[in-house]
Amino acid sequence: xLDKARFKMLVSLVDILHLNNSEDIRCKCICxxxxxxxxxxxxxxxxxxxxxxxxxxxPMPVEGKDVEAYCLRCECKYEERSSGTIKGTIIAYLSILGxxxxxxxxxxxxxxxxxxxxxxxxxxxxxxxxxxxQQPFANAHDVLSRSRSRSNMLNKVEHAQQRWKRQVxxxxxxxxxxxxVLS
Amino acid sequence: MDxxxxxxxxxxxxxxxxxxxDMVEITGATLDxxxxxxxxxxxxxxxxxxxxxxxxxxxxxxxxxxxxxEPVPGVGTYEDFNTIDWVREKSxxxxxxxxxxxxxxESTLALMKSISDAFSGWLLMLLVGxxxxxxxxxxxxxxHWMTDLKEGVCLNGFWFNHEHCCWNSNxxxxxxxxxxxxxxxxxxxIVGTNDGPxxxxxxxxxxxxxxxxFSFLAVSLVRAFxxxxxxxxxxxxxxxxxxxxxxxxxxxxxxxxKTITLVLAVSSGLSLGKEGPLVHVACCCxxxxxxxxxxxxxxxxxxxxxxxxxxAVGVSVAFGAPIGGVLFSLEEVSYxxxxxxxxxxxxAALVAAFTLxxxxxxxxxxxxxxxxxxHSPWHLLELIPFILLGIFGGIWGxxxxxxxxxxxxxxxxxxxxxxxxxxxxxxxxxxALLAFPNSYTRMSTSELIxxxxxxxxxxxxxxxxxxxxxSVTKISSDALPxxxxxxxxxTAMWQLSLALVFKMLIxxxxxxxxxxxxxxxxxxxVGAIAGRLLGVGMEQLAYYHHDWVIFxxxxxxxxxxxxxxxxxMVGAAACxxxxxxxxxxxxxxxxxxxxxxxxxxxxxxxxxxxxxxxDALGREGIYEAHIRLNxxxxxxxxxxxxxxxxxxxxxxxxxxxxxxxVITQDGMSVEEVESLIAETSYxxxxxxxxxxxxxxxxxVQRRDLVISIENARKRQExxxxxxRIFFTEYTPPQPPNSPPxxxxxxxxxxxxxxxxxxxxxDIVVDIFRKLGLRQCLVTHNGRLLGIITKKDILKHMAQMAxxxxxxxxxx
Numbered sequence: 001x002l003d004k005a006r007f008k009m010l011v012s013l014v015d016i017l018h019l020n021n022s023e024d025i026r027c028k029c030i031c032x033x034x035x036x037x038x039x040x041x042x043x044x045x046x047x048x049x050x051x052x053x054x055x056x057x058x059p060m061p062v063e064g065k066d067v068e069a070y071c072l073r074c075e076c077k078y079e080e081r082s083s084g085t086i087k088g089t090i091i092a093y094l095s096i097l098g099x100x101x102x103x104x105x106x107x108x109x110x111x112x113x114x115x116x117x118x119x120x121x122x123x124x125x126x127x128x129x130x131x132x133x134q135q136p137f138a139n140a141h142d143v144l145s146r147s148r149s150r151s152n153m154l155n156k157v158e159h160a161q162q163r164w165k166r167q168v169x170x171x172x173x174x175x176x177x178x179x180x181v182l183s
Numbered sequence: 184m185d186x187x188x189x190x191x192x193x194x195x196x197x198x199x200x201x202x203x204x205d206m207v208e209i210t211g212a213t214l215d216x217x218x219x220x221x222x223x224x225x226x227x228x229x230x231x232x233x234x235x236x237x238x239x240x241x242x243x244x245x246x247x248x249x250x251x252x253e254p255v256p257g258v259g260t261y262e263d264f265n266t267i268d269w270v271r272e273k274s275x276x277x278x279x280x281x282x283x284x285x286x287x288x289e290s291t292l293a294l295m296k297s298i299s300d301a302f303s304g305w306l307l308m309l310l311v312g313x314x315x316x317x318x319x320x321x322x323x324x325x326x327h328w329m330t331d332l333k334e335g336v337c338l339n340g341f342w343f344n345h346e347h348c349c350w351n352s353n354x355x356x357x358x359x360x361x362x363x364x365x366x367x368x369x370x371x372x373i374v375g376t377n378d379g380p381x382x383x384x385x386x387x388x389x390x391x392x393x394x395x396x397f398s399f400l401a402v403s404l405v406r407a408f409x410x411x412x413x414x415x416x417x418x419x420x421x422x423x424x425x426x427x428x429x430x431x432x433x434x435x436x437x438x439x440x441k442t443i444t445l446v447l448a449v450s451s452g453l454s455l456g457k458e459g460p461l462v463h464v465a466c467c468c469x470x471x472x473x474x475x476x477x478x479x480x481x482x483x484x485x486x487x488x489x490x491x492x493x494x495a496v497g498v499s500v501a502f503g504a505p506i507g508g509v510l511f512s513l514e515e516v517s518y519x520x521x522x523x524x525x526x527x528x529x530x531a532a533l534v535a536a537f538t539l540x541x542x543x544x545x546x547x548x549x550x551x552x553x554x555x556x557x558h559s560p561w562h563l564l565e566l567i568p569f570i571l572l573g574i575f576g577g578i579w580g581x582x583x584x585x586x587x588x589x590x591x592x593x594x595x596x597x598x599x600x601x602x603x604x605x606x607x608x609x610x611x612x613x614x615a616l617l618a619f620p621n622s623y624t625r626m627s628t629s630e631l632i633x634x635x636x637x638x639x640x641x642x643x644x645x646x647x648x649x650x651x652x653x654s655v656t657k658i659s660s661d662a663l664p665x666x667x668x669x670x671x672x673x674t675a676m677w678q679l680s681l682a683l684v685f686k687m688l689i690x691x692x693x694x695x696x697x698x699x700x701x702x703x704x705x706x707x708x709v710g711a712i713a714g715r716l717l718g719v720g721m722e723q724l725a726y727y728h729h730d731w732v733i734f735x736x737x738x739x740x741x742x743x744x745x746x747x748x749x750x751x752m753v754g755a756a757a758c759x760x761x762x763x764x765x766x767x768x769x770x771x772x773x774x775x776x777x778x779x780x781x782x783x784x785x786x787x788x789x790x791x792x793x794x795x796x797x798d799a800l801g802r803e804g805i806y807e808a809h810i811r812l813n814x815x816x817x818x819x820x821x822x823x824x825x826x827x828x829x830x831x832x833x834x835x836x837x838x839x840x841x842x843x844x845v846i847t848q849d850g851m852s853v854e855e856v857e858s859l860i861a862e863t864s865y866x867x868x869x870x871x872x873x874x875x876x877x878x879x880x881x882x883v884q885r886r887d888l889v890i891s892i893e894n895a896r897k898r899q900e901x902x903x904x905x906x907r908i909f910f911t912e913y914t915p916p917q918p919p920n921s922p923p924x925x926x927x928x929x930x931x932x933x934x935x936x937x938x939x940x941x942x943x944x945d946i947v948v949d950i951f952r953k954l955g956l957r958q959c960l961v962t963h964n965g966r967l968l969g970i971i972t973k974k975d976i977l978k979h980m981a982q983m984a985x986x987x988x989x990x991x992x993x994x
Binding site: 023026030031032033038039040041043045073075080081082083085086087089090091092093096097100101104107108164167168171172174175176179180181182183 | 320321324325328340342343347350351352353355356357358360400403404406407408409410411413414419429430431436439440443446542543591592594595596600603641642644695697812813814992
């Protein structure tokens, strides 16, 4: 069938690319109930050319002439996976998630405490309100000032972080508080 | 889109070549310079660069303006929550392209540059496809794992989900395909056994706890880092593609948070899908990668071409359906879709689908999401139940849209919207508590749909396939005859009915919450359950009453006439079509999803019926309804404007309003212009010859004016509040001791669109739609009378449809 042809092409391509783990291939044969034998599933890691009923179904539950009839009802499929990809993806995902959670905890809990300790109480009350478009020329200032170069690397990071925080705050206001976008 | 800004084009063509044809073009243009006395004659200055463009003309003709030579940064950009000017962006791109093309004949380096410019589009598509495919593969793998994490954990590698844990095991049996010793459910780990009421309660408790944890993490991350990452994203992307700007909506943080929280939201068991958010993710990838190429970074119109292609990529990776993705982008999402975008979208969608398949997230090498393996024919009489399914889909679609919009409106206006985190937690708790007992709602929705699409053969042992085994003379497992249902099938039927009611109600509340949520999969699940119920009913009816008139001709006993899996497919398509009002793209997606090419006619019949019924009950699809709820300035291109109003009924200022705020071309000082800008909030001002004559010179954007004045104050010497601003080509000599003038002709649009006051509104609306205008000036007997903006048109259309015109919020 068309699917088998496509599948074979994909398999051969993946073969060329990588096939590291022999445990990552299997041939799965599903045999339905036959006469008085219950349905059974067989799993073996053999290659594609050996993936048929005679190689995989062991021990054969029927004898002699019945073997052919039994095997005709069975369906054998060759399957492949990449456990390395799965492992890598899950670990990468969990680490990114963990980092984001730590950063969130830091931003919400630790940073105000640290800032208060370092700079004293007076600076804590920053003008977190929108600097936004109350004057029409404030935005122009913003646009023009982006073209000037920064002096210090740390200043740059600090400035970028402040701008990002302000952006997130604006977004939060639009979405969560005023419900103007994405309601 | 035709470029009727002939002014710019004709000036530039005069500069680039001096052929006779160009001269003819100038004199043939209706821009008439010969009759006025305050505009210099034609052969004076061509170096003003056409309509826009600060900088030298293509042949290096020196500019006679006194602004600094490099373009002021920020001129030509747009404010947040504003509409872009399509005409300006497209003519900018044409100028850029023309410049590269003419320069390419000069040197080899310039030729290489022009070739690389032409290829940059294709390279960008390739990168978008790769990035989106990789992200989608990662999302799929992580979502499968986390969904199974609610039930248990794998002992030989915690990163395996249930299916992969038991992949190599020899302990799986025919009846219980999922059992293996390596996979331990939480009850087994905590209590020690998997049987008994205590273990059941423990499983239940762990399921609910994990679901709550996942959804809490999702909503806190969205709230803390990227509030734009919530919801589906498709209504906003539709609006962005029609020319609206939402800064940050397609940014890096939104991409990262949307990817991470999408996995969490899907795994928490909520009744949502990941297709809509995947479109958003793909568009973010497209937007981020646009910054690598100058051609796309600077031009908003070209960027939207890339975003159209990226939307196609999104659907392509969500379903494994590249053609369906392109058609979805064409039909649902994009506003302008030139043929060039069609080919590029297809390329990008194919690259993404190929990347996804090589990552192989479905694990068992399935090439499509819900592959159906049956090819049994269907009979013409079955069209009647298919049409019934279509009617059901249409009714459900209309009901869902009304209920969901009412719920979202309540969330927007009442106190319900003040507690987003609590709302998510409550909905998750209710969903998890009600979903666990029923095995059909406990499994993930995609698995449910696959099981419903599957036709029962000899090799299936699930509850739904528990048919009484009639003695089989045929050996092939494809064409099993219709059999009487066993007791398990009846159990499955009422469980599925409960699942249907549950899903119908809970999806109304879930879609639109502050986590990434899509609604393709839940709608398909509702339709698939309804279809399967009808299919099994028809099958049993045909088996027990095969001597009835309707079955006699084609359904003899022992024949395989009714395929319940096909009914499930048709039901899924009908419900999805009823909600989103997709037509061609839905049919193509369905047959790409399932591989069932024989079933196009039933799918089409059901989809058409569902669309007609749903359109009769409610005019808009779910995405248009959300656009209207949010008040985005989206000018619907599918509706006809059928009222007999004229331009002067819609234009501003109305009779009771103060007169139009204009700027004169040579009379105002910097201070006067600044005060005009500060007092009003218009986004642009027409420039006229004088207040008395009101003859139109051009149009200038507020943002450009602000930036240029600010820049001039800083950089140019001598420009103070008393300096005069000139929009003319030739500034008259200034009296001595007066401050130097400020010349701003370069930021003015010399070819604003005008209509007369007696133009019919349907022509005006057509112009706005086809050209992508933001505003249009209205003249009377050649004199400027007023202005029509897109917002005015939307308000007018709302008024005509008896809706609240104040619901249009943005510009």
